[in-house]
Structures are given as C-alpha cells and as structure tokens.
Amino acid sequence: MSLQNYSVTRSSKAARVAAVLGALCVILLISAPWWAGRAEMRLLGELFLYLALASLWNLMAGYAGLVSVGQQAFVGFGGYMLFALTMFGGLHPFAAIALAGVLGALVSVPVAVLIFRLRGAYFAIGTWVIAEVFRLGFAQVSALGGGSGSSLPMAIVKSLASKRDMREALSYWLALGAAVLVVTCVYLFLRSRQGLALTAIRDNELAAKSLGIDIWRTKFTVYVVTSALTAMIGALIFLQKLRISPDAAFSVNDWTAFVIFIVVIGGIGTIEGPIIGTLVFFALRETLADLGTIYLIVLGIVAIVVMLKAPKGIWGLIRTRFDLQLFPLGYRVIAPKDDKEA
Amino acid sequence: MDWVNAIVQGTLLGGLYALFAAGLSLIFGVMRLVNIAHGDLIVMAAYLGLTVTATVGLHPLAALAIVVPAMALIGYVLQRGLLNQTLGEDLLPPLLVTFGLSVILQNGLLEVYTADPQKMDAGALETASIAMGGLTLGVLPVLTFAIAVAVIWALQWTFYHTAVGRAFRAVSDNQDIAQLMGLNRRHVFGLAMALALGVTAIAGILLGIRTSFDPSIGGGRLIFGFEAVIIGGLGNLWGTLAGGVILGIAQTVGAKIDPGFQILAGHLAFLIILAIRPNGLFPRIAA
Amino acid sequence: MPEPILNIQGLKAFYGDFQALYGVDMYIEPGEVLAIIGANGAGKTTLMRSVTGLLSNGPGQIHFQGNDISQLRADEVAMQGLAMVPEGRQLFPSLTVKENLMIGAQVGRQGPWNLDAVYRLFPILEERKDQASTSLSGGQQQMVAIGRALMANPDLIMFDEISLGLAPIVIKDIYAALPGIINGGMSAIIVEQDIAQALKVSSRVYCLQEGRVSLEGASDKVSREEISRAYFGIE
Ligand SMILES: Nc1ncnc2c1ncn2[C@@H]1O[C@H](COP(=O)(O)OP(=O)(O)OP(=O)(O)O)[C@@H](O)[C@H]1O
Numbered sequence: 069m070s071l072q073n074y075s076v077t078r079s080s081k082a083a084r085v086a087a088v089l090g091a092l093c094v095i096l097l098i099s100a101p102w103w104a105g106r107a108e109m110r111l112l113g114e115l116f117l118y119l120a121l122a123s124l125w126n127l128m129a130g131y132a133g134l135v136s137v138g139q140q141a142f143v144g145f146g147g148y149m150l151f152a153l154t155m156f157g158g159l160h161p162f163a164a165i166a167l168a169g170v171l172g173a174l175v176s177v178p179v180a181v182l183i184f185r186l187r188g189a190y191f192a193i194g195t196w197v198i199a200e201v202f203r204l205g206f207a208q209v210s211a212l213g214g215g216s217g218s219s220l221p222m223a224i225v226k227s228l229a230s231k232r233d234m235r236e237a238l239s240y241w242l243a244l245g246a247a248v249l250v251v252t253c254v255y256l257f258l259r260s261r262q263g264l265a266l267t268a269i270r271d272n273e274l275a276a277k278s279l280g281i282d283i284w285r286t287k288f289t290v291y292v293v294t295s296a297l298t299a300m301i302g303a304l305i306f307l308q309k310l311r312i313s314p315d316a317a318f319s320v321n322d323w324t325a326f327v328i329f330i331v332v333i334g335g336i337g338t339i340e341g342p343i344i345g346t347l348v349f350f351a352l353r354e355t356l357a358d359l360g361t362i363y364l365i366v367l368g369i370v371a372i373v374v375m376l377k378a379p380k381g382i383w384g385l386i387r388t389r390f391d392l393q394l395f396p397l398g399y400r401v402i403a404p405k406d407d408k409e410a
Numbered sequence: 411m412d413w414v415n416a417i418v419q420g421t422l423l424g425g426l427y428a429l430f431a432a433g434l435s436l437i438f439g440v441m442r443l444v445n446i447a448h449g450d451l452i453v454m455a456a457y458l459g460l461t462v463t464a465t466v467g468l469h470p471l472a473a474l475a476i477v478v479p480a481m482a483l484i485g486y487v488l489q490r491g492l493l494n495q496t497l498g499e500d501l502l503p504p505l506l507v508t509f510g511l512s513v514i515l516q517n518g519l520l521e522v523y524t525a526d527p528q529k530m531d532a533g534a535l536e537t538a539s540i541a542m543g544g545l546t547l548g549v550l551p552v553l554t555f556a557i558a559v560a561v562i563w564a565l566q567w568t569f570y571h572t573a574v575g576r577a578f579r580a581v582s583d584n585q586d587i588a589q590l591m592g593l594n595r596r597h598v599f600g601l602a603m604a605l606a607l608g609v610t611a612i613a614g615i616l617l618g619i620r621t622s623f624d625p626s627i628g629g630g631r632l633i634f635g636f637e638a639v640i641i642g643g644l645g646n647l648w649g650t651l652a653g654g655v656i657l658g659i660a661q662t663v664g665a666k667i668d669p670g671f672q673i674l675a676g677h678l679a680f681l682i683i684l685a686i687r688p689n690g691l692f693p694r695i696a697a
Numbered sequence: 698m699p700e701p702i703l704n705i706q707g708l709k710a711f712y713g714d715f716q717a718l719y720g721v722d723m724y725i726e727p728g729e730v731l732a733i734i735g736a737n738g739a740g741k742t743t744l745m746r747s748v749t750g751l752l753s754n755g756p757g758q759i760h761f762q763g764n765d766i767s768q769l770r771a772d773e774v775a776m777q778g779l780a781m782v783p784e785g786r787q788l789f790p791s792l793t794v795k796e797n798l799m800i801g802a803q804v805g806r807q808g809p810w811n812l813d814a815v816y817r818l819f820p821i822l823e824e825r826k827d828q829a830s831t832s833l834s835g836g837q838q839q840m841v842a843i844g845r846a847l848m849a850n851p852d853l854i855m856f857d858e859i860s861l862g863l864a865p866i867v868i869k870d871i872y873a874a875l876p877g878i879i880n881g882g883m884s885a886i887i888v889e890q891d892i893a894q895a896l897k898v899s900s901r902v903y904c905l906q907e908g909r910v911s912l913e914g915a916s917d918k919v920s921r922e923e924i925s926r927a928y929f930g931i932e
Pocket residue numbers: 712715717735736737738739740741742743744784
C-alpha cells in the first residue's frame with residue numbers, strides 16, 4: 069500500500085457546494101429591501117446581529133475556552149458609545165460604530181488583565197461582575213439619561229438617510245454586513261496559524277504549551293478582538309432600537325443567555341453551530357414567544373438536554389451522521405478509491 | 411460616628427453575604443463545581459419560606475425547620491439527577507447546565523409567584539434594635555451575623571471532625587482512590603450539595619426577612635457570594651466570612667458617599683482586591 | 698483445585714481508542730500470594746484498575762468469590778472485599794495519617810484489622826497519627842497506604858509496586874511486614890518490578906507483556922531464561 073495514493077485536502081465537495089449556496093443566499097438577502105416587508109426586515113436584521121454575537125461568543129467559549137456570561141458588558145458599552153459619540157462628539161453614526169469598536173478593544177485590555185486571573189467557571193462569573201460594573205457605571209452618567217436612559221435624537225437618525233425606508237434598508241444591510249463579516253473573520257482566524265494554535269490549546273493545553281504556544285497571549289488576543297467586534301454589534305443593535313437604558317443595554321438575558329442557547333443548541337465549537345442555532349432560536353421564538361416565561365423555561369430545558377445528550381449540538385449530530393464540514397478548517401486525508409490492499 | 415456606624419452595619423451585612431457564599435464555597439471545595447444557579451436557589455428558598463409562612467402561619471425563622479430540609483433534599487436530588495452527569499474534565503457542561511438551570515428557576519419562580527416584589531413578615535424582630543456605645547444595632551442584622559458565624563463554624567467542624575467531612579475531603583483530593591475506599595462519589599457529591607443548599611435555605615430566609623425580593627434578583631446574590639469567596643480566598647470558609655464582611659463594608663461605606671454608589675463600591679472593592687491579591691486574602695487551594 | 702477467589706477471563710481494557718489489555722486470563726486461589734511482573738507499560742496497573750472497577754469492563758470477565766464484578770462501580774467492588782494499595786501510594790493530602798487509615802474502614806467490613814492492629818504492624822504511624830499525610834517520608838507513606846487498604850479487612854489485597862521509589866532498606870522493612878499481613882488467610886496479588894523479590898514472596902507468577910500474559914507458572918519452577926523471554930519478548 070503506497071502512501072502516494074493518498075491525498076490531503078482542506079476542501080471537500082460539500083464545502084464547495086455550501087460556499088456557492090452561501091454566496092447565493094447572501095445575494096438574495098442583500099436584495100431583501102426590494103422584496104421583503106418592513107416586519108420581515110426587522111426580524112432578519114435582528115437575526116443577523118444575534119448570529120454575529122453567537123459566532124463571537126462561540127469563538128471565545130468553544131475555541132479559546134473563555135466561557136463568558138458577561139458579553140452584555142460590550143454590547144451595552146458599544147450601544148452607549150454610539151449614543152455618546154453621536155450626541156456629544158457630533159460623529160456620523162457610521163464613524164461612531166467604528167470608533168465604538170476601537171474603544172471596546174481599549175477597555176477590554178485592562179478588563180482582560182484583571183479577569184484572566186480567574187480560572188474556568190470563576191472567570192465566567194468575573195465577566196458578569198464587569199458587566200454589572202458597566203451597567204451601574206453608565207447608570208450614574210446623567211448626560212446619558214442615568215438609570216432611565218435616553219433616545220437617539222431625530223437629527224442624528226436623519227443623518228443616516230432622510231427617508232425612513234432608506235434608513236431601514238441601510239440598517240438592515242449593516243446588520244447583514246456585520247454577520248457576514250463576523251462569520252468570515254471567525255472562519256479566517258480559525259484557519260490562520262493562531263487559530264490552529266487555539267484549537268490545539270482547546271484540545272490539549274499541556275501539549276500546546278510544550279509546542280511553545282503562548283496560551284495567555286492567544287486567549288488575550290481573542291478576548292480583545294471579540295470584545296471590539298461585540299461592541300460594534302452593540303452599537304448596531306441600539307442603532308436599530310434608537311433607545312438605550314442601562315437595563316436594556318446590559319441585559320444578561322438578552323445578550324448572553326439567548327446567545328448561549330443559540331450556540332449550545334446549534335453546536336459549540338463549530339462554525340456552523342451558531343448559524344443553525346440562530347435559525348432554530350428564531351423559529352422557536354416566533355412560534356413560542358407568546359408563552360412568555362414558559363418559552364424561556366423550554367429554552368433552558370432544551371439547552372440542558374442538548375448539553376448532556378449531544379454536547380456538539382445539532383450540527384454535531386449532522387456532522388457525525390453525514391461526515392460534513394461546510395467550513396473546512398482541518399486537512400483531511402482522502403484514501404485512494406481503488407485500494408485493493410486495504 | 412457616622413462612618414463607624416457604616417462600618418459596623420457593613421460588617422453585619424457581610425454576615426448575610428458570607429451565607430450566600432458558604433454554599434458556593436463548599437461545593438467548589440468538594441467537587442470543583444461552580445453553580446451559576448446558586449443565586450436563584452437562594453431566591454427560591456426565600457419563596458419557599460414565604461409559602462410556608464403564608465400557608466402554615468409560621469414565623470419565618472420557624473419556617474427554617476421546613477425549608478432547610480426541603481432545600482437539602484432538592485440539593486441531593488438535583489446533584490444526583492442532573493449535576494453529577496456534568497462532572498468531568500470539561501468545564502463547559504457544568505457551567506452551561508447550571509446556567510440553563512438558572513434561567514429555568516428564574517422563570518419558574520416568575521410563573522408561580524409573579525414579578526411582584528415580596529417580603530416575609532418577621533414581626534417585631536424586623537424593627538427591634540439594641541443601643542451599644544452610641545450605635546443602634548438592629549437585632550435582625552446582629553442575629554444574621556451570629557447565624558453566619560455559627561453556620562461557618564458548623565461547616566468547618568463538619569469538614570474536619572466527622573466521617574462525612576472526611577469523605578468530602580477525600581473525594582475532593584482524589585476521586586478514584588476515594589472510590590476504592592468504598593465511597594460512592596455520586597452520593598458524596600449529593601450530600602455536599604444537600605448541605606450547601608441547606609445553608610442556602612438559611613441565607614434565603616434571612617434575605618427574605620431583611621429586604622423585599624423578586625425572581626430576578628438571583629444573579630445579583632450569586633455575584634455577592636462569588637465576590638465574598640474570591641476576596642476571602644478559595645477553599646477557606648473563615649476567609650469567606652472575612653470576604654463577606656469586606657464586601658459589606660465596601661457597600662455601606664459606598665452608600666454613605668452616594669446612595670447610588672452602594673453596589674458599585676462593592677464590585678470595585680472586589681476588583682481592587684483581585685488586582686492586588688489575585689488569590690484572595692486567605693487562599694487555601696488553587697482553583 | 699479449590700474455587701479461585703478471583704478469576705479473570707478474556708479481560709480487555711481500553712483507554713479511548715488505545716487497547717491496553719488483549720484478553721488476559723488469570724486466577725488466584727484463596728490464601729495464595731500471586732506475583733505479577735512485566736516491563737513498564739505492560740499493563741499491570743491497567744489490570745489492577747480493571748479489577749477494582751476504576752476502568753469499565755465488558756460483562757463476565759471478572760469473577761470475585763463466584764460473583765461477576767466486571768461491571769460494578771469501584772466502591773461496590775471494595776465492599777465485596779477487594780482492596781488495593783495503588784501505585785505511587787496516592788494518600789489523601791488533606792487528611793491526617795489517622796484519617797487516611799480511618800477512611801479505609803469506610804467499607805464497613807468486620808475483621809482483624811483496625812487502627813490498633815495497623816499501629817501494631819507499623820508503630821511509627823501511631824506516633825505520627827495527627828500529622829498531615831504529606832509530611833511523612835516515602836516509606837512511611839507506603840505504610841499508611843498499606844494500612845489504609847488493610848483497614849477494609851479485604852479478602853484479597855493487591856499491591857501495585859509498593860517498592861517504587863523507596864530505598865532498599867525500607868523495601869526490606871515493608872516486605873518483612875508482609876507475612877504478618879497475609880497470615881490471616883488473606884489472598885494477595887503483588888505487582889513488582891523487582892523480579893527476585895516477587896518470586897521470593899509468591900507461590901505463582903504471571904508475566905505480562907504488551908497487554909497479554911506471556912508466562913504463567915510456579916514461582917520456584919520458572920527459569921531465568923523463561924522469564925527474560927516473557928519479560929522482554931526476545932527469543
Ligand atoms: N490514562 C491512560 N490513558 C491512556 N493510556 C494509558 C493510560 N494509562 C496507561 N496507559 C497505557 O496503557 C499501557 C499500560 O499501562 P500500565 O500503566 O498498565 O502499565 P504498567 O505495566 O503498570 O507499567 P509500569 O510498570 O510503568 O507501572 C501503557 O502503554 C500506557 O501508556
């Protein structure tokens with residue numbers, strides 16, 4: 069049996085088909101303002117932003133082992149930065165969104181230095197403390213409405229586009245763009261040297277250490293980049309909502325619990341997982357949301373059952389059944405077809 | 411005198427936080443489990459107390475006789491039925507499962523008891539006070555602090571002077587070898603959770619007498635307990651009491667500066683201690 | 698031939714995808730001292746872990762006193778009267794010497810062994826009873842590990858490399874205590890790297906090689922050549 073008959077490849081037929089279908093989907097979605105109603109567009113816009121948040125959380129928890137229950141800190145921070153920079157800095161909302169990302173990265177540095185001292189589950193609660201500090205801190209800023217919050221002035225809203233239809237299309241495209249950007253970034257990052265190192269750390273911290281991978285720095289980078297992008301998504305979220313308050317901006321339920329459910333149900337530690345999870349989450353929400361608290365209880369139960377019975381989520385089940393990988397990360401060895409000795 | 415008063419009141423408040431923290435500290439010590447639903451379990455205990463006082467007409471403190479065993483039983487069943495399945499090398503399952511549990515509990519309480527704030531009526535105990543050296547101390551805060559000291563002393567004693575405590579320590583050291591000694595770790599973990607939730611029941615009742623509560627406040631109680639544990643140092647129960655006191659003082663002193671600053675001051679004290687003493691003030695085991 | 702106290706048939710063991718034992722057959726009679734030898738990584742410790750229930754086994758592979766124990770949990774196996782002195786001692790660091798011993802009695806079996814009996818066997822342990830187990834010397838720690846297993850009053854006791862990391866003089870002391878331990882009719886399995894020592898104290902010997910039994914025989918009958926062939930797998 070000669071080794072030359074084997075081939076090593078990253079790509080697969082499924083991945084190529086998925087790439088083409090994905091591109092078609094994105095094109096179709098870009099054209100939504102011409103065929104979709106106002107309500108559908110709002111829903112899709114929200115879906116895209118959740119997809120982005122979920123992909124980012126998944127990068128941290130599923131790959132870097134940084135399980136945070138405090139990402140609302142950066143969602144809220146980004147939202148507040150949008151308001152502050154446009155209202156007091158006179159910035160155009162687009163510039164404010166970009167700057168919110170930069171500022172998010174900046175504040176995440178001291179935060180990381182502090183809470184990286186906590187291990188494992190204590191890290192998770194530490195992130196929550198940070199989010200509470202942000203919430204209580206912003207509630208003290210009376211210029212931003214203190215505890216009751218404030219609305220984005222109409223002049224700033226109008227600076228986006230004067231017509232409402234145009235504004236809504238714009239904000240929809242921004243959300244779509246953010247989702248595509250985040251998923252692509254996560255994918256490219258995981259394919260990069262650092263990304264592969266991250267997967268190595270996840271699979272075996274000791275081995276990764278002996279290979280000379282600087283675990284702390286890799287995790288730190290992931291945390292800062294994720295925080296920056298999360299802050300930008302936060303700015304987009306509150307650009308859609310046009311109103312902000314500390315409780316809404318730093319809600320653990322809205323920006324962390326739902327995101328965790330999405331990732332867990334879809335499949336943690338996979339790129340496809342958050343996409344599937346977001347679709348499932350919104351499908352459930354649209355059908356069950358009338359049930360109120362019962363709906364949340366159901367979500368909690370589903371997440372627990374998935375975590376215990378199928379820890380790799382829906383995508384994990386699909387992948388083991390069909391040996392699929394739509395975002396090829398690792399290389400695969402393809403055995404020669406006519407191998408008589410095997 | 412005002413400042414002395416703030417510090418004394420903060421110390422007494424710290425007793426309550428130590429009670430929030432003790433259960434958390436205990437289960438981390440025995441099985442390295444961090445229970446995100448811990449705060450919601452405290453709130454659940456408060457609601458159980460409310461139901462018992464309302465239906466049986468007992469004084470809230472007398473209701474402890476029912477709520478403590480009930481919570482202990484819930485703890486044992488929860489551990490053996492659910493949480494034992496999450497234990498292992500991987501950190502994600504326990505974290506995410508207890509997170510899911512937190513959401514379930516919070517919304518379950520909302521469904522049963524609505525979002526309206528509730529309070530337990532402890533009669534004269536709530537307003538009784540004693541004058542001491544120019545300070546007026548509420549009997550309830552003093553009692554809470556005394557109970558916290560007693561509970562921590564009792565936990566410490568259980569840990570170091572009973573067969574169950576020995577089993578806790580052995581399983582915590584080395585699960586495999588403990589199994590070889592005839593200890594079923596699933597049962598031992600169940601007992602640890604039962605004990606932890608028994609303490610949680612006390613914390614919940616005292617919380618429910620002191621202030622009004624609603625289903626959404628669990629997360630905050632988890633955070634206070636967690637901060638007390640980390641300030642005190644992991645695995646040290648007396649340290650946890652000290653951590654609770656430091657947190658309590660930071661809060662009352664903060665509130666004295668500006669009422670809106672109370673909780674924030676507690677968090678900041680925690681972050682400062684994390685910055686200068688990452689292993690807490692009195693560490694015993696590494697996380 | 699009397700009914701074996703422990704009878705192992707076709708035992709396989711796995712660590713994930715890695716197979717460590719490939720169908721091991723082995724038995725030990727009541728009151729017998731059995732030695733198991735084999736090179737590093739041959740699977741001796743794995744065999745002990747399978748028997749004690751720390752690894753999961755297929756059904757019917759291990760019978761102890763006539764009962765199938767292959768699928769019992771480790772604590773249930775211990776209750777049946779099977780104790781182990783694990784490789785590397787593995788005392789509980791947060792327990793004192795006395796507590797380490799007392800936890801061995803947790804299975805609640807009656808018999809000749811109690812704190813006093815262990816202290817008679819190893820008097821030094823009584824002097825050190827309230828110290829942290831980690832503060833003892835290696836040899837003293839090994840005594841605690843042995844005492845801890847005895848406290849369970851087992852019918853079969855297994856020693857996994859009790860001489861590992863100890864000075865020869867200490868090893869001599871420990872082996873000198875062995876007859877006093879086994880006298881009461883207890884059966885014993887001794888896993889040992891020191892082949893001469895193993896053959897001296899045992900009546901029969903098994904040699905493991907890469908997860909298989911490569912030699913079985915009476916300890917005073919097997920020849921050096923047979924052993925080195927079984928041990929290293931060289932012809
Ligand atoms: N936890 C584990 N995970 C994976 N493989 C293991 C594990 N423990 C042991 N092994 C492998 O199983 C085989 C048998 O190991 P075992 O410890 O049983 O050998 P041993 O005969 O006791 O060796 P020694 O004399 O060095 O103690 C070895 O190849 C070892 O690498």
